[in-house]
Amino acid sequence: MGSLLRGLGIDVEDSALSLHTEAKVVNMNFYPPCPNPELTVGVGRHYDMAALTILLQDDIEGLYIKVEEKGWIEIPPIEGALVINVGDTLEILSNGRYKSAEHRVIGNSTKARVSVPIFVTPRLQTMIGPLSGLPEKDGKTVYKHALFGDYMANYFAGVHQWKKTLDFARV
Numbered sequence: 001m002g003s004l005l006r007g008l009g010i011d012v013e014d015s016a017l018s019l020h021t022e023a024k025v026v027n028m029n030f031y032p033p034c035p036n037p038e039l040t041v042g043v044g045r046h047y048d049m050a051a052l053t054i055l056l057q058d059d060i061e062g063l064y065i066k067v068e069e070k071g072w073i074e075i076p077p078i079e080g081a082l083v084i085n086v087g088d089t090l091e092i093l094s095n096g097r098y099k100s101a102e103h104r105v106i107g108n109s110t111k112a113r114v115s116v117p118i119f120v121t122p123r124l125q126t127m128i129g130p131l132s133g134l135p136e137k138d139g140k141t142v143y144k145h146a147l148f149g150d151y152m153a154n155y156f157a158g159v160h161q162w163k164k165t166l167d168f169a170r171v
């Protein structure tokens with residue numbers, strides 16, 4: 001995450017970096033095969049709330065990411081490779097310079113799939129907001145400061161509102 005932020009021209013201190021990446025939540029997803037995968041939920045379209053998601057997939061396809069003007073693009077499943085997703089927290093920390101990635105998972109008709117995302121997040125009591133030293137986007141501060149725990153409570157209260165959950169932190 002340090003490299004991503006340095007890419008924006010800010011030199012974040014190690015202490016600020018570790019503050020925003022202190023907690024790690026590991027999920028283990030199992031998608032059993034289904035003859036009619038279009039009838040299964042898989043994982044509906046969403047944005048992760050984390051700063052970054054580090055995702056280990058197996059060699060079974062299923063993960064799609066939404067790319068502007070191109071639609072849903074399949075992420076090739078390369079065994080052992082890690083997919084790194086930008087989440088809402090990094091969007092807020094970067095004042096909208098990095099956008100959280102919309103993605104979804106579709107089940108498979110013949111093969112079971114396993115994935116292990118690690119959500120890298122601040123702790124609940126950590127204040128998140130645009131990092132200091134960040135050049136303003138079009139002269140505007142897009143996001144305000146909020147407790148990560150409050151952001152999380154709001155996210156899970158409205159998880160199907162997609163990008164609207166970010167409105168909670170908008171100025």
Ligand SMILES: O=C(O)CCC(=O)C(=O)O
Nearest residue numbers: 027029043063105115117
């Ligand atoms: O199974 C996957 O590849 C992704 C799962 C996912 O998006 C999530 O758990 O947030």
Ligand SMILES: [Fe+2]
Nearest residue numbers: 046047048103
């Ligand atoms: Fe996700």
